[in-house]
Amino acid sequence: MKLAIAVLGTGRMGSALARALLGAGHEVTVWNRTPAKTGPLAALGAVVAPSVAEAVAAGAVVIVNVSDYDATAALLREASVAPALDGKLVVELTSGTPQGAREAGGWAAAQGAAYPDGAIMATPDFIGTEAGTILFAGSSQAFEANKPVFLALGGNVQHVGEDAGLANALDSALLGLMWGALFGTLNAIAVCQAEGVALGMLGRLWQTLVPVIDGQVADLIKRNETGRLASDEQSFASIATHHHAFEHLLVVMQARKIDLGVVLGQDSLFRRALAAGRGEDDFAALSRFMIKRD
Ligand SMILES: NC(=O)c1ccc[n+]([C@@H]2O[C@H](COP(=O)([O-])OP(=O)(O)OC[C@H]3O[C@@H](n4cnc5c(N)ncnc54)[C@H](OP(=O)(O)O)[C@@H]3O)[C@@H](O)[C@H]2O)c1
Incomplete structure (x- = not known):
């Protein structure tokens, strides 16, 4: 089913998310703090909203991908925006902490919105591909009911638990593992360079x-x-x-x-x-x- 979807934030990742949704045939409305970044998406068929409130009004699903949860809160907890979230699916794909996701999930529920919190375990080039992995936490019912939308973003979307903090917990755990390997590689490079290898x-x-x-x-x-x-x-x-x-x-x-x-x-x-x-x-x-x- 083709849906009306608003994407708030069209940086590197938000643009990839919007492109994938357009590619899947959804009606996509985008908003970005710096409007110039929405140009390439408009060329692909996205509607550019002049304000967050207008973007939210246009979407049954609202996907947020900005820099952090404080930025999300500043956008959504505005008097002109929050009441319009009632009955919508708000999908937070911004990176954050488990505590941040639990707090945001409670706030969204109080507005009457369903709130799956997602953690993107991929770079923008993986979005919309079979290998794209995104973890979702929070209501499994909301996840299952909207799975086709999530599958447009990546072939490997998984629901990891009812606790809204779990996707971010796994995100931090897996990134910690990744940084262990990357910092270990920096040590290895330094040793090799110093020893003439x-x-x-x-x-x-x-x-x-x-x-x-x-x-x-x-x-x-x-x-x-x-x-x-x-x-x-x-x-x-x-x-x-x-x-x-x-x-x-x-x-x-x-x-x-x-x-x-x-x-x-x-x-x-x-x-x-x-x-x-x-x-x-x-x-x-x-x-x-x-x-x-x-
Ligand atoms: N890039 C990746 O590989 C990757 C992978 C996994 C997860 N993520 C996550 O995805 C999120 C976005 O990353 P990105 O790579 O797309 O970063 P980015 O290219 O720097 O884009 C950041 C986006 O956030 C917006 N933004 C920042 N502060 C804002 C504020 N106070 N109010 C409204 N909008 C604000 C920016 O708007 P402007 O254009 O106006 O600056 C831009 O749309 C982050 O949480 C990141 O951790 C990224």
């Missing part, structure tokens, strides 16, 4: 290590899921064994005056586990030291 070789060896690291990440998650934190016959390595090798990284980085900011946090976690006598536990047991207990 060609970066092409680093790139090739990384490819061969991917399955090894992939297996360790999966094992780490599984062991925490099932509580298998002690070392056993299937353990790949203990905390102490990891730390011995990790100390070599610290030595080379110190000797070459490479910034230790990222690795010192990791070293501190190792040291707290070792001081607590957990050195022979599986690496997975480091998770015990991730939560601060006052």
Whole structure:
């Protein structure tokens, strides 16, 4: 079914969302704080609204993709806008925190709006493709009833739970995993450059290590899921064994005056586990030291 959909925010991601919806044949009305950015969408058939209130009035579905939840609140909690949300589907695709999504979900419900909170796990080029992943949290009924709209945005749209904060929680968790890999890569580049290793070789060896690291990440998650934190016959390595090798990284980085900011946090976690006598536990047991207990 073709729907009237308003898209608030047409930056890089909002434009990709609007393009995908136009491509799926929906009637799309766009609004952007800087009107010039809506030009390419108008050329594709979008209606450009001169105000948020007019965009919201035009859509049965209101998709928001701006910089943060404060910006969303400033747009939607206006006297000329909020009452018009009654009975609409408001889809927040701006990145935010779990707490922000729960608060926004409560506010939207008080206006009479259904509020699936989405987390886009993709760059704009994936939007509208089979491989586009978007997580949705909040009312599963609202998600299921509007799934065709969401499927226009990405082939891998998933409802992750009734709690509106869950999509953002997963977003932060998965981005944390991504940054772990990206900051680790910065360490690796710095070590190679300092030690005269060609970066092409680093790139090739990384490819061969991917399955090894992939297996360790999966094992780490599984062991925490099932509580298998002690070392056993299937353990790949203990905390102490990891730390011995990790100390070599610290030595080379110190000797070459490479910034230790990222690795010192990791070293501190190792040291707290070792001081607590957990050195022979599986690496997975480091998770015990991730939560601060006052
Ligand atoms: N790009 C990605 O790969 C990606 C991936 C996943 C999630 N996201 C999320 O998608 C959201 C948008 O990202 P983006 O890459 O599209 O950023 P962007 O290109 O910088 O666009 C930001 C958008 O937010 C609008 N905006 C910012 N502050 C505003 C305010 N106070 N009031 C009204 N509108 C405001 C901007 O309007 P103006 O044009 O007037 O500045 C623009 O439309 C972010 O939450 C981001 O984390 C992005």
